[in-house]
Amino acid sequence: MKLMQALKAKLLRAFAKRMKGKFVYAAAQFPLLTVAEEYIPTAWGPARALFYWPNVQSTQPLPVYLNLHGGGFVAGVPEHDDSYCRRLAHNLGCLVVNLDYVLAPEHPFPAGLRQSFAVLEWLAEQAATLGIDPQRMAVGGHSAGGNLATGVANLARGHQRLRVVHQLIDYAVLDLTQDPALKVSSLDKPLLGAGLVRFFNSCYLSDSAQARDPLVSPLLATVGELQGMPATTLITAEHDILRGEGEAYAEKLRQAGVPVNERMFAGCDHMFTHLGPDDSAEQAWQLIEDGLREAFGEAAKEVGVNPVNALA
Structure with missing residues (x-):
C-alpha cells in the first residue's frame, strides 16, 4: 500500500x-424499539453494524434489509444513512442492518464484498435467535455501496440457507474498466469528478486487471450470468457521471429476465438522496x-406468512 495513497x-x-446530509429525517419521526451496535465475527475482523429494530406486535419472523453505505470503497460510515435506516425499519416493520464494512486501500477487493456477504450469512445462521426470516432478505447500497450490494446479491443466488428477494442499487459505480474521464456529466463541475473516481478505483483494486471481474464491474456480466438475480430498484441521477x-446495467438485468424498477431523477447529481433537492430525495x-x-410481501406469501402481519 502506497504511503501517499x-x-x-x-x-x-x-x-x-464530518459531512452531514442536507436531507435527513428526525429520529422522532420514525420511532423504533431500539437501535443497537453489534460486532459480527468475520474473517476480516469484527464487523461493526447498527441494528434498527422495529416496534412491531407481530410474532412472525422479521424480514431483513442489509444497508451498505457509500464512499468510494474508501470512506463513509453507516451513520450517514442513519435516518433512512430508521425510516425503513419503522415503515416496513423489518430489521435493518447498517454495516460498517472494511475499507480500501487497507482492505482492497474482495475484502469489503466478502465481508458484507459473510455478514448476510451470519444473519441467516442466527435467524432463530434474532427472530428474522432468512428467506426474506434484501440488500442495497448507495454509490460504492450499491456496487457491493449487487455483488452480495450475486453471491447469494442459490444459497441453501438464505434468499435475497430484492436489491437496491442507488447511483452506483458499476463499471471500473472504463476511464473515469469518459464518464461525462451535463454539469461543468459534477459532485463526483473523474480524478476522485480514479483514486477510489486505485485504492479498491490491488491489480487493475481485477476491474474485469463481474463482482467488481457488474456491468461486464453477461446476460446469462445475471439470470436469477433478485428484483431490483435502480436509481440514477441526471447529472451524475455514473448515470x-x-x-x-438496468437494461442488462431486464434482458436477463430480472424485474427492474428504474428511475432517473431529473435535475439531480450524485448523492442527491442525502444532499437534496429535498423533493427528489423524498x-x-x-x-x-x-x-x-412489495418484495417482502411477495416473499411472505410464498413462505406462507401473512404479509399484513409481517409488515405491521
Missing part, C-alpha cells in the same frame, strides 16, 4: 465523517421503501 484515504475519511452505467426514498415492501 494511505494518507489521502485517511484525509478523505476524516472529511467524510450511463446504471442505465446500462421521492427516491419512497421508491426504495415501496420496492422493499
Whole structure:
C-alpha cells in the first residue's frame, strides 16, 4: 500500500465523517424499539453494524434489509444513512442492518464484498435467535455501496440457507474498466469528478486487471450470468457521471429476465438522496421503501406468512 495513497484515504475519511446530509429525517419521526451496535465475527475482523429494530406486535419472523453505505470503497460510515435506516425499519416493520464494512486501500477487493456477504450469512445462521426470516432478505447500497450490494446479491443466488428477494442499487459505480474521464456529466463541475473516481478505483483494486471481474464491474456480466438475480430498484441521477452505467446495467438485468424498477431523477447529481433537492430525495426514498415492501410481501406469501402481519 502506497504511503501517499494511505494518507489521502485517511484525509478523505476524516472529511467524510464530518459531512452531514442536507436531507435527513428526525429520529422522532420514525420511532423504533431500539437501535443497537453489534460486532459480527468475520474473517476480516469484527464487523461493526447498527441494528434498527422495529416496534412491531407481530410474532412472525422479521424480514431483513442489509444497508451498505457509500464512499468510494474508501470512506463513509453507516451513520450517514442513519435516518433512512430508521425510516425503513419503522415503515416496513423489518430489521435493518447498517454495516460498517472494511475499507480500501487497507482492505482492497474482495475484502469489503466478502465481508458484507459473510455478514448476510451470519444473519441467516442466527435467524432463530434474532427472530428474522432468512428467506426474506434484501440488500442495497448507495454509490460504492450499491456496487457491493449487487455483488452480495450475486453471491447469494442459490444459497441453501438464505434468499435475497430484492436489491437496491442507488447511483452506483458499476463499471471500473472504463476511464473515469469518459464518464461525462451535463454539469461543468459534477459532485463526483473523474480524478476522485480514479483514486477510489486505485485504492479498491490491488491489480487493475481485477476491474474485469463481474463482482467488481457488474456491468461486464453477461446476460446469462445475471439470470436469477433478485428484483431490483435502480436509481440514477441526471447529472451524475455514473448515470450511463446504471442505465446500462438496468437494461442488462431486464434482458436477463430480472424485474427492474428504474428511475432517473431529473435535475439531480450524485448523492442527491442525502444532499437534496429535498423533493427528489423524498421521492427516491419512497421508491426504495415501496420496492422493499412489495418484495417482502411477495416473499411472505410464498413462505406462507401473512404479509399484513409481517409488515405491521
